[in-house]
Amino acid sequence: MGEAKTVIGVIGGSGVYEIDGLEDARWQDVQTPWGAPSDQILTGRIGEVAMAFLPRHGRGHVHSPSSVPYRANIDALKRLGVTDVISVSACGSFQEAMAPGDFVIVDQFVDRTFAREKSFFGPGCVAHVSVAHPTCARLGDACEAAAAATGVRTHHGGTYLAMEGPQFSTLAESRLYREVWGCDVVGMTNMPEAKLAREAELCYASLAMITDYDSWHPDHGEVDVTEIIATLTGNASNARDLVARLPAGLGPDRAPCPCGCDRALEFALMTAPDKRDPEVLARLDAVAGRVLGAPDKG
Numbered sequence: 001m002g003e004a005k006t007v008i009g010v011i012g013g014s015g016v017y018e019i020d021g022l023e024d025a026r027w028q029d030v031q032t033p034w035g036a037p038s039d040q041i042l043t044g045r046i047g048e049v050a051m052a053f054l055p056r057h058g059r060g061h062v063h064s065p066s067s068v069p070y071r072a073n074i075d076a077l078k079r080l081g082v083t084d085v086i087s088v089s090a091c092g093s094f095q096e097a098m099a100p101g102d103f104v105i106v107d108q109f110v111d112r113t114f115a116r117e118k119s120f121f122g123p124g125c126v127a128h129v130s131v132a133h134p135t136c137a138r139l140g141d142a143c144e145a146a147a148a149a150t151g152v153r154t155h156h157g158g159t160y161l162a163m164e165g166p167q168f169s170t171l172a173e174s175r176l177y178r179e180v181w182g183c184d185v186v187g188m189t190n191m192p193e194a195k196l197a198r199e200a201e202l203c204y205a206s207l208a209m210i211t212d213y214d215s216w217h218p219d220h221g222e223v224d225v226t227e228i229i230a231t232l233t234g235n236a237s238n239a240r241d242l243v244a245r246l247p248a249g250l251g252p253d254r255a256p257c258p259c260g261c262d263r264a265l266e267f268a269l270m271t272a273p274d275k276r277d278p279e280v281l282a283r284l285d286a287v288a289g290r291v292l293g294a295p296d297k298g
């Protein structure tokens with residue numbers, strides 16, 4: 001058996017609709033059993049490492065946080081052979097020290113979203129994976145090393161409050177998330193994305209780009225899109241710079257994930273083999289193919 005190869009998937013959030021330095025670049029359609037992804041996927045390589053880039057909201061920002069086809073996006077990346085997913089996201093900050101322009105390598109989430117499909121599994125094939133540690137430490141460390149090379153101030157570790165949106169938080173919510181729940185950043189998209197990546201046995205790291213102080217900060221007033229776009233315009237190139245440095249850090253040859261992200265389904269399937277629905281199994285061919293084996297053609 002050949003050695004496993006790294007394939008980096010990048011999900012670009014608000015303000016990040018392209019990546020730099022890609023050779024042999026080509027936009028391609030990817031079909032999935034969960035519908036169409038947010039857009040075509042840009043594939044190519046940086047040096048010896050294969051890359052796949054997907055703009056989360058689509059080019060031209062056509063999807064709202066609630067309408068992003070999260071399952072199709074993760075399935076499509078898995079189908080392309082992606083092993084490691086870097087999510088890039090614009091976020092509000094709940095911490096004075098996490099200032100607009102900074103990066104945060106997020107490692108925990110509070111999921112307050114409620115109007116999204118959150119699992120690949122369900123009736124016909126039930127599974128329960130652990131998301132106690134929802135991000136990959138190895139990939140997070142690689143992001144931190146790449147971030148250090150960009151020179152951007154970077155905070156290692158932080159809790160991301162995922163809200164449904166599309167409206168920003170009320171002042172009372174902003175204070176609750178900051179003062180009572182102790183969250184560090186707020187955004188609208190990393191859930192269920194991170195949970196689905198875990199179900200698909202993909203390593204997942206989240207790079208938050210701080211764009212604002214949400215609404216709690218007495219000196220900064222309430223957040224609005226104009227402020228966010230102004231910050232993104234000045235800083236999105238830093239995220240692209242970080243992404244372009246990742247392949248050199250991760251390298252082309254891939255050892256099994258020390259955190260076990262790539263084996264998340266090992267003991268997760270609950271439905272007895274003779275009770276599993278063949279149609280449901282067929283939809284799981286990419287995300288759970290490793291544990292389910294080839295679908296039954298009969």
Ligand SMILES: CSC[C@H]1O[C@H](OP(=O)(O)O)[C@H](O)[C@@H]1O
Nearest residue numbers: 013014065089090187188189228
């Ligand atoms: C443009 S402001 C709100 C918007 O920006 C963030 O998107 P993403 O996480 O994809 O960078 C936030 O989650 C909202 O969707």
Ligand SMILES: Nc1ncnc2[nH]cnc12
Nearest residue numbers: 090091092186187188214
């Ligand atoms: N303050 C904020 N709340 C939610 N999502 C955001 N994305 C960027 N800033 C945000």
